[in-house]
Amino acid sequence: MLPPVIIADDVISVENQIDLETYFTTSPIPWNYVNANKQYEPPGVGAPDSFNYKQFVHLIYLDDPHHVNQSFPLFVPLLSAIPIEIEKLLMIKASMTVSDPNRPVNSYGKAHVDFTEPPDNLITCVYYTGDSDGDTVIFSKVDGVYTETQRVPPKRGRMIIFDGKTYHAGSCPTSSEPRIVVNFNFIARASNGQP
Amino acid sequence: MQILTLDNELFSLNNLPDEVDENTRFAVLDNSDPKEPDFFFMPLVFLESFNAPAMVLRIGNDEVTMPIDWSIAVGDSSSACDIEVLPLTSLNDRGFEALIFNPLSSFRVEFKKIEIVNFYSDVKWYFPKMKNGQLLATPLNSEPKPNCAYFVKEISRQSEIIQLDRIL
Numbered sequence: 235m236l237p238p239v240i241i242a243d244d245v246i247s248v249e250n251q252i253d254l255e256t257y258f259t260t261s262p263i264p265w266n267y268v269n270a271n272k273q274y275e276p277p278g279v280g281a282p283d284s285f286n287y288k289q290f291v292h293l294i295y296l297d298d299p300h301h302v303n304q305s306f307p308l309f310v311p312l313l314s315a316i317p318i319e320i321e322k323l324l325m326i327k328a329s330m331t332v333s334d335p336n337r338p339v340n341s342y343g344k345a346h347v348d349f350t351e352p353p354d355n356l357i358t359c360v361y362y363t364g365d366s367d368g369d370t371v372i373f374s375k376v377d378g379v380y381t382e383t384q385r386v387p388p389k390r391g392r393m394i395i396f397d398g399k400t401y402h403a404g405s406c407p408t409s410s411e412p413r414i415v416v417n418f419n420f421i422a423r424a425s426n427g428q429p
Numbered sequence: 430m431q432i433l434t435l436d437n438e439l440f441s442l443n444n445l446p447d448e449v450d451e452n453t454r455f456a457v458l459d460n461s462d463p464k465e466p467d468f469f470f471m472p473l474v475f476l477e478s479f480n481a482p483a484m485v486l487r488i489g490n491d492e493v494t495m496p497i498d499w500s501i502a503v504g505d506s507s508s509a510c511d512i513e514v515l516p517l518t519s520l521n522d523r524g525f526e527a528l529i530f531n532p533l534s535s536f537r538v539e540f541k542k543i544e545i546v547n548f549y550s551d552v553k554w555y556f557p558k559m560k561n562g563q564l565l566a567t568p569l570n571s572e573p574k575p576n577c578a579y580f581v582k583e584i585s586r587q588s589e590i591i592q593l594d595r596i597l
Contacts, residue, residue, distance in 0.1 A: 295548065304522030306484075306545050310497055311518070313482070320482075320550035420550070 239372055239384055240395040245315040245361070251391045255363045257308055258292075258328060258414045265290035265330060287331055287343055287406035294416075295326040312361055312416065315393065319423040321355065330414045331368055333407040342371045342403040345380055348419050349398065356398025359418040362388035368405040368413035370394060375401060388413055430495070430556045431568050432456070435470055437533045439568035439575050442476065442555040449473060456532050458502070458579050458596075460588040461562030466596050468532035468566070475558035483552040484517055488527045488578055489541035491569035495580055496554055502528040502564055502579035502591060506540035512591035514564070514584045520545065527578045528591075532566060534574040538593065541576075562588040 244251075257263070268289050294303045309326055325348070348358055360370055365388065372384040380401055386394050388407075396402070398419060407413045430442045432455035440453065454470035481496040495501075497517060503525040504512045512528050526540035559565060562585060568575035 300547070302545050302547060304520075304545055306548065307518040307521045310482075323548055323550055 238396060238400065239386070240317075241386060242315075242317075242393050242395070243389065244391040245393045246311045246391065248391070250311045251363075254308060254312075254361075254416070255390060255414075257305065258330070258363050263292055263305070265292050287334065287337065287404075289343075289404075290330040290332075292328040292330070293325075294328060295323060297322065297324045309416065312359075312393070312418070316357075316359055316395065316418065316420075318357055318395065320420045321423045322421040323418075324349075324356075324421065325419045326416065328363075328414060328416050329404065330412050331404060331406050332412045333409055335408045337406045337408060342369070342405045345371070345373050345401040345403045347399055347401055348417070352398045353421055355422045355424060357395060357418075357420055357422045358398045358400070358402070359393055359395045359420075360402075361393045361416040361418070362390060363414045363416060364388070364390045364411060366407045366411045366413040367409045368407035370415075371403045371405065372396065373401040373403070388415070430554055430565075431493075432473070432557060433531070433533075433566045433568050433575070433577055435533075437531070437574050439571045442557070445476075445555065455557050456566035456577065457559060457563040458532075458566060458591070459560070459563045460591050461560060463588055463590065463592060464595065466591050468596075469563075471557070471559070471563075473557055476555050477558055478553065478555050480551055480553050483549040483554075484545055485547035485549070486517070486527075487544040487546045488569055489529070489576070491576065492546065493567060493569050493578065494547075494549070494552070495567070496552070496582070497548075499580050499582050500584055501543070502581075503543070504528050504538075504540050504593070510593075512593055514581060514589040514591070529569075529576045529578060531574055531577050535576075539576070556582070561585055 369385040373380040374383045434440045453473040460466040485494045500514045500516045529539040564579040564581040566577040
C-alpha cells in the first residue's frame with residue numbers, strides 16, 4: 235500500500251530540471267488562459283480558504299481527443315521517474331499561476347480532482363519546475379466534508395504523486411516567481427494497487 | 430520493430446513466424462569506423478527482447494513506432510551537413526529531419542520532417558543484435574523499395590557523427 239501522498243525531490247537530473255525550467259520561462263510557448271475556479275465546476279469544491287486565482291495552461295499530451303505537443307520528449311525523463319507502472323497515459327499539462335502579493339495568507343484554489351469521473355487506478359502527479367511559494371494543498375473527504383490534510387511547497391525537481399481521486403488544490407504564489415507545475419494523469423497497472 | 434531485407438522489403442520482427450529463413454539478412458549503416466561508413470546486410474542470427482515505452486513518429490507521410498530510449502540519425506535538408514545521431518528524447522520540436530535512404534534502391538539521400546504523434550507506455554520489442562556503431566535501417570512502410578530511417582539503441586560518442594560524403 236502506497237502512502238496517501240508520495241513526495242520525491244530531485245526526481246530528474248539537475249540538467250533536466252534546468253531544461254524544463256528554461257523551456258517554461260524562456261520559450262515562446264502557447265499558454266491558454268483559464269479561470270481555475272470555473273475550470274473545475276462541478277467537481278471543484280468550495281472551501282473556506284478557497285481563492286479565485288487565474289491560471290494559464292499549456293497542453294502537452296491528451297489521450298482523448300488525441301493531442302501530442304512536439305515538446306513531449308522533454309517530459310520523458312519525468313515519465314521515467316514516476317515509480318508506478320503506467321498502463322495508459324491520459325494527460326500531461328503544464329499550469330502557470332502568476333503571483334498575486336495580495337492573496338490571503340494560506341488561501342488556495344478550488345479543491346478538485348482532475349477528471350469529472352476519475353477512472354479506477356487513476357494516478358495524479360504534480361512536478362514543480364521551479365521554486366515558488368504556491369503550495370499544493372491535499373484534502374481528505376469524510377462524510378462529505380473536505381478537510382485540509384497536507385501542504386506541499388513547490389520546489390524545483392520535486393514531484394508529488396497521489397491517488398487521482400484525492401481532492402487537491404493549487405495556490406497562487408505571492409513571490410515574484412510564477413508557480414509552474416507539470417501535471418500528469420495516468421491509469422496505473424492494476425498490480426500496483428491503489429496509492 | 431522492422432528491418433530491411435535483401436529482397437528490399439520490410440520484415441516485421443513484431444510478428445515473427447515459427448521459423449525464419451536462415452538466409453534472412455537485415456540492413457545496417459555501419460559507422461563503427463567513422464572514416465569508412467558503409468551499408469551492410471547482416472545475418473539475422475540473434476534477436477534481443479525488451480520492454481520499453483514507445484513513441485510513434487511521423488516521418489514525412491509514414492509512421493513508425495520506436496522505443497523511447499533509442500536514437501535516430503538526423504540531418505538538415507537545407508545544408509549538406511553531417512548526419513548526427515540524436516536521442517529521440519532530444520527531438521523536442523527543434524526542427525531536425527530524419528535521414529532517409531534505401532541502401533538498395535535510393536539514388537540520393539533525403540531528409541524528412543519528424544513529428545511525434547503518439548506514446549505507448551509499455552511495448553514488447555524484438556530487435557536484431559548489432560555491433561557497436563551500427564544503425565538499423567528501419568523501413569517506414571510496407572511498400573516495395575521502402576524508404577528507411579536509421580535508429581540505434583546506444584551509440585558511442587566516437588560514432589555519433591556520420592560523415593555523409595564518405596557514404597555516397
